[in-house]
Amino acid sequence: MFRVTQEIDFCYGHRLLNYDGKCKHLHGHNGKAVIVLQGETLDDRGMLIDFTDIKKRVRCWIEENLDHRMILCERDPILPFLQEQGEPLFVIPDNPTAENIAKLIYEQAREHGLPVREVSLWETVRSCATYSQG
Numbered sequence: 033m034f035r036v037t038q039e040i041d042f043c044y045g046h047r048l049l050n051y052d053g054k055c056k057h058l059h060g061h062n063g064k065a066v067i068v069l070q071g072e073t074l075d076d077r078g079m080l081i082d083f084t085d086i087k088k089r090v091r092c093w094i095e096e097n098l099d100h101r102m103i104l105c106e107r108d109p110i111l112p113f114l115q116e117q118g119e120p121l122f123v124i125p126d127n128p129t130a131e132n133i134a135k136l137i138y139e140q141a142r143e144h145g146l147p148v149r150e151v152s153l154w155e156t157v158r159s160c161a162t163y164s165q166g
């Protein structure tokens with residue numbers, strides 16, 4: 033079994049609904065997504081996947097859709113105001129926890145045809161959530 037890993041740094045803001053703590057307020061993170069791909073065979077170049085392909089398929093998606101945006105739940109009551117102000121947003125169906133952002137990036141990697149095994153989202157240098165299937 034081979035594994036290839038790429039780390040992708042990006043900045044995002046969010047706030048948590050249904051949460052009693054400082055994270056219920058709008059705030060930001062210098063986050064890091066760690067994408068792990070896995071497979072049993074290599075191509076004729078001896079690669080599971082070209083690092084450049086991960087960059088093109090996932091890093092670019094993160095830079096265009098999540099970087100320097102507020103990631104907010106679709107039920108967040110502040111959404112209409114921020115939309116009216118033209119703030120850059122990425123709206124998701126669930127609370128924008130590290131767990132759900134990791135899952136979002138995992139699903140994007142899958143949709144872009146990558147053999148993703150797991151995605152971890154480091155929200156701070158000490159705290160990380162990981163999503164995988166099975």
Ligand SMILES: Nc1nc2c(c(=O)[nH]1)N=C([C@H](O)[C@H](O)COP(=O)(O)OP(=O)(O)OP(=O)(O)O)CN2
Nearest residue numbers: 048054055059128129130131155156157158159161
């Ligand atoms: N399981 C989860 N727990 C928490 C999440 C989460 O997404 N998943 N998120 C938060 C908050 O968003 C908050 O930003 C992070 O909280 P905290 O770790 O307290 O933040 P600090 O910047 O103070 O972290 P340090 O490691 O102490 O610097 C809370 N919990």
